[in-house]
Amino acid sequence: MQRRKLGQGFEVSALSLGCMGYGMSRDIPDRPQMLELLRKAVALGMDFFDTAEVYGPWTNEEMVADAFAGMRHQVKIATKFGWDIDQDTGEHRGGVNSKPHQIRRAVEGSLKRLRTDYIDLLYQHRVDREVPMEDVAGVVKDLITEGKVLHFGLSEAGPESIRLAHAIQPVTALQSEYSLWTLEPETGVVPTLEELGIGFVPFSPLGKGFLTGTIDTRTSFSSRDFRGQIPRFTPEAREINQALVDLLRAVAARHGATPAQVALAWLLAQKPWIVPLFGTRRLDRFVENIGSLTLALSSDDLQEIRAGAMAMKIEGARYPDAMLRLSGL
Numbered sequence: 001m002q003r004r005k006l007g008q009g010f011e012v013s014a015l016s017l018g019c020m021g022y023g024m025s026r027d028i029p030d031r032p033q034m035l036e037l038l039r040k041a042v043a044l045g046m047d048f049f050d051t052a053e054v055y056g057p058w059t060n061e062e063m064v065a066d067a068f069a070g071m072r073h074q075v076k077i078a079t080k081f082g083w084d085i086d087q088d089t090g091e092h093r094g095g096v097n098s099k100p101h102q103i104r105r106a107v108e109g110s111l112k113r114l115r116t117d118y119i120d121l122l123y124q125h126r127v128d129r130e131v132p133m134e135d136v137a138g139v140v141k142d143l144i145t146e147g148k149v150l151h152f153g154l155s156e157a158g159p160e161s162i163r164l165a166h167a168i169q170p171v172t173a174l175q176s177e178y179s180l181w182t183l184e185p186e187t188g189v190v191p192t193l194e195e196l197g198i199g200f201v202p203f204s205p206l207g208k209g210f211l212t213g214t215i216d217t218r219t220s221f222s223s224r225d226f227r228g229q230i231p232r233f234t235p236e237a238r239e240i241n242q243a244l245v246d247l248l249r250a251v252a253a254r255h256g257a258t259p260a261q262v263a264l265a266w267l268l269a270q271k272p273w274i275v276p277l278f279g280t281r282r283l284d285r286f287v288e289n290i291g292s293l294t295l296a297l298s299s300d301d302l303q304e305i306r307a308g309a310m311a312m313k314i315e316g317a318r319y320p321d322a323m324l325r326l327s328g329l
Contacts, residue, residue, distance in 0.1 A: 006199025
C-alpha cells in the first residue's frame with residue numbers, strides 16, 4: 001500500500017481505518033468478523049488504525065488490542081482523550097474534559113486497554129475551552145518525553161487552537177471532517193496545516209456513507225444509527241444532495257470505478273500529507289476503498305469534480321446543533 005508522511009516525519013499507510021463502529025459494546029455479535037477485518041487490513045498493507053477511549057467507552061480499544069495481539073510492531077495506533085469520562089467506572093458524563101489530571105489518567109487507561117507501552121498518535125478529541133491549549137499541549141509534551149506517546153494530534157480544532165498547541169508541542173496531525181460535501185476546512189484549517197507542516201487525517205471522507213451512492217431517499221436508518229439524527233440525512237436533504245453523488249457516478253463511469261473510489265481519490269489528490277480515515281464493517285467495502293489508491297484522476301477530472309461540488313449547496317448541517325457547538329472549526 002502507498003505510504004504518506006504526516007507532520008514530524010510520521011509515516012503511515014496512505015489510508016487509515018477507523019475502528020469506531022467495532023466493539024462499541026461487549027456483546028457485539030460479529031466481533032470475530034471485526035477482528036478478522038482488522039487483521040486482513042494489515043495483510044493488505046494498511047498499518048494506521050484509529051480508536052478512542054470514548055468508543056464504548058473503552059470496549060473499542062480492547063477490541064483493537066485483541067485484533068493486533070502479537071503484531072503491535074506492524075501497526076500504528078491512534079487513540080484520543082478529551083471527553084468527560086469517569087476514569088474509574090467508564091461512565092460518559094457528557095461534555096469535554098482535558099484537565100491535566102484527566103489526560104494522564106485517560107492515557108494510562110488507554111495504554112492498559114491497548115496492551116501497549118506507547119501510543120503512536122494521541123489526539124485531543126475535542127477542544128476544551130475551559131482548559132488553556134498550552135496546558136493540554138504541555139501535558140502531552142511530558143507524556144512524549146516519558147515515552148508513553150510518540151506523536152500529538154488534535155481533532156476538530158480551529159487555526160487558533162492549532163497554533164497555540166503547536167507552539168508548545170509540535171502537532172503531527174489534525175483529524176477533522178473533510179470531504180466533497182464538507183469543504184469548510186479549506187478556508188482556514190488547511191492553509192494553517194500547510195504553513196506549520198502538520199498532516200491532515202480527514203474523517204468521514206465518504207460523507208458517512210452518502211458519497212458511496214448506496215443511500216437515497218428510500219433508505220431508512222435504525223434507531224441505533226446516528227445518521228437518523230443528522231440534518232444532512234433527512235429525506236429532503238438526501239434528495240437535494242443526490243446531485244453530488246450523480247457527479248461522482250459520472251466520473252466513476254469513465255474510469256470503471258465506484259463513487260466511493262472517486263471521492264477518496266479526489267481527497268488524496270488535494271495534498272500529499274492528507275491520509276483519509278474511513279470506516280467499514282465489510283471486507284468487500286474495505287477492498288473497494290483501498291482501490292482508490294490506484295485510481296488516477298486527471299487534472300480535468302479534479303477540476304470538474306471541484307467545480308461541480310462548489311456549484312452545489314449542500315443541504316443540512318453535518319451534525320445536530322449541540323454537537324456543532326463542540327467543534328472548534
